[in-house]
């Protein structure tokens with residue numbers, strides 16, 4: 001726990017990001033109803049004893065933090081732990097995001113929900129959600145279970161994406177059925193599937209899927225921080241992370257694949273945060289990415305361009321979520337400044 005304890009509070013300060021001419025479009029934020037937020041924070045404290053947020057951390061605090069960092073667009077993700085809370089959670093996300101310009105809602109579903117088609121259709125067609133998100137390990141069922149078919153049918157017809165938790169299998173003590181994932185990628189070819197955490201640490205598998213399936217995407221939420229901890233551990237700068245599943249020897253096998261993912265595939269890689277319950281606030285998470293020195297081009301793709309490509313592949317224009325006009329203006333201003341100074 002050495003590295004995570006020292007400077008851990010500092011990592012959670014919401015500091016401005018000062019990116020050049022664009023904003024971080026965060027594809028992984030959790031604003032949940034108070035009861036679920038409390039449960040989530042309590043769970044995180046179980047393996048991050050120094051985790052600094054109080055259990056009653058509320059939606060206003062999250063929104064203020066995003067504002068301070070300058071993050072004005074984000075995907076808000078919810079997922080029911082049991083079927084009965086599905087509708088209430090989706091409704092919550094609808095109401096929350098309706099009042100927050102730049103918040104992009106995703107719906108969710110449970111394997112035991114009696115009418116998956118109707119609930120998915122409600123999310124996509126009635127609420128206007130961007131897509132769906134599943135967390136099979138937390139929810140306790142496979143995202144690729146045959147019974148989830150009605151959800152895939154709605155997504156396929158609408159051409160909308162599915163975000164699905166992958167990776168950290170040792171930590172959760174569960175595994176993604178890869179054969180089923182591949183079968184779904186080819187069968188539901190209009191559904192862009194985002195592998196959240198990029199199958200950490202199996203970046204070799206993620207690379208293979210990127211090559212074989214044009215509808216496969218990778219989100220490196222938390223994985224970048226874990227790789228930074230791993231590299232520092234390897235370099236003797238840090239004591240690593242004493243948590244189940246953080247095995248430096250195992251990670252070392254996929255180091256090169258991780259680099260290749262960013263160096264050669266950044267066009268289909270996005271970088272979310274799990275804010276406010278990830279490895280820190282935005283500034284610290286940006287520093288984690290910068291630790292690798294992949295360069296400004298890669299950075300901009302992960303933080304912004306690839307998120308817009310993903311949405312546009314799903315027929316969603318970023319202007320639907322505001323901000324784009326302001327952004328274009330600021331880019332034009334930047335160009336103008338550069339021209340007049342050079």
Ligand SMILES: [Zn+2]
Pocket residue numbers: 028030274
């Ligand atoms: Zn998450």
